Amino acid sequence: MSTTPIRVLIADGQPIVLEGLRAVLNRQPSIEVVAEAADGIEAIDKCVSLDPDVVLMDVKLPKVDGLTVLRSVQTRAPRSKVILFASGEHKDDFVEAMKLGCCGILLKDSATSLIEKSIVKVHAGEIWLDSTTTAAVIRQFASPTEFPAAHANGKPNRERAQLSQREREIIILISQGYKNKEIAEKMFITEQTVKNHLHNVFDKLGVSDRLELALYAIHNSLHVKP
Template sequence: MTSETPIRVVVVDDHPMMREGMRALVASLPDIEIVGEAGDGEAARREAQLAHPDVIVMDLHMPGVNGVEATRSILRAAPATRILVLTMFEDDESVFAAMRAGACGYLVKGAQQDEIVRAIRSVAAGHAIFGPTVARRIIGFFAGGDRSTSASAPFPELTGREREVLDLIAGGHSNAVIGRRLVISPKTVSNHISAIFAKLQVADRAEAIVRARQAGLGRRP
């Protein structure tokens, strides 16, 4: 990509007004062009294959395939594509789910227009970019250490994500709620639960809840 070549952007959001707003935002910018748009994660994957964008501006919570699953799938097929998340959600679970999937930028909707434009240019240039509140969450997380992988964490045979799922199961949450909390698909939740049952050698959800609560999981509000 040279200075004369515009940054090719695909916008993914299930709200048409947001997509229209992005088109209007970059319409007068000579160095950025919208080459595609999508309203869900499945359409995003198709647009990524057709348009070969430099940057995808990705919402997270969408019907069908969500933004985290779409990010993971797109980057498997096209690892050079840069994903900039632009979403309403700034909770730890959404932020770190997107980062684990491979997003290199994360802004919260409501960011100033010039901030969004700078973020697109930055991720296209290979940099990571995060909004101020998201950056504070990341700094706080690493300053406190990743407890999910500590040697003293319960059930060391589980991955960090499996432990998160088990914690939510122990808290009495349904698969649908777990999927929304962790920004993953219902099928992915079911796959994690199957892996948990196998690793813990439990027969069903009730037995898993007993084991988890005995280990101190499921007690957070």
Template sequence: MIRVLIADDEPLIRAGIRAILTSAADIDVVAEAADGREAVRTVRETAVDVALLDIQMPVMDGLTALAELRRSVPGARVLMLTTFGERDNVLRALGHGSAGFLLKDSAPGELIQAVRAVAGGNAYLSPTATRHVVDTISAPEATARAEEARRRLEKLTARERDVLALLGEGLSNADTGRRLHASEATVKTYVSRILAKLGCDNRVQAALLARDAGLRPGGV
């Protein structure tokens, strides 16, 4: 059973998210919080597999709560909720180590899929939100990001680039292993090496680098 915390300052939003998540047989909402400080305290005191945090909250916003959780509960898996107008916050959340982000108006099935992915140790990048972020990056900024990403990827071996390309497509370790005809344990080892070489805290950051560099699966 996946144990979830929902943190949002709007009771109706929390109720809606709870209704969606509890409709899945493998998900249990074990706690709710109305602000970031309460969310951090709850994760410290309660066994939670995924903390679902709204970016905009009173007392302590979601980004501050995320940073605090990364310091005090390093193993916490956090999925951020955002809206279209918060592109900079999305990038900051990923930089702070969020396992992914999801738009508040996403389909119910996508919310369940995201929680399952993050609980399983994988990243989840909302396709709609990802397109929004990419579309709002200026051409010079996008070019600079692509050049920096390609420079960083030069450290990787050909096999590591294959693994990163599939990671950038959102595949799990198991799915990547099937595509590369390798064991899940082997892929996990590759992912650890990739994160270390790229200086990334998590799979999401590495996946964004792959996308910035235009890395695509080739022949796998």
């Protein structure tokens, strides 16, 4: 297993937030803060020059906002994976960020333990969304204007895979942003059983994570009860 720390750039317009993030991340042996940026222009310049593994940045940066920085990073530092550090009132930016290639959204009121976890997960190639942000993203992606094919003629497309009733129920709950433990409680089954069902669903549908599953469900009208 590699012991090389994950190289992280943090960007936020508030010095106190940068200081807090630095303090939290510097306690993690798996992470190295290689640079800080106080505005969008500085964030872009440092991404290009330092090529960090992960960028954790505020969605509302001074001078150049986070979404513009994200667009620039995608073209000028494509190896860097971006996590947006956002407040709950910025939900309208979440979908646009995911469309632009953002790999994760971390709410500013999240527990500090989730900061390291989100960075590790995103660095490993996964998408990071908690239940709140997942639900916000899914609601917007469910709009007919976002995915008209999912709503065409009002007829769902369920012919791509043979899913059991239990699997369909789990897909609906995943699309609503529920976690495995919450799904287990709602369905009166064990958390391990939920994980087993999800493994089978991922395999049947050819998706690799919960967000892909939720988006597939919306495309094919599997996010609502028949």
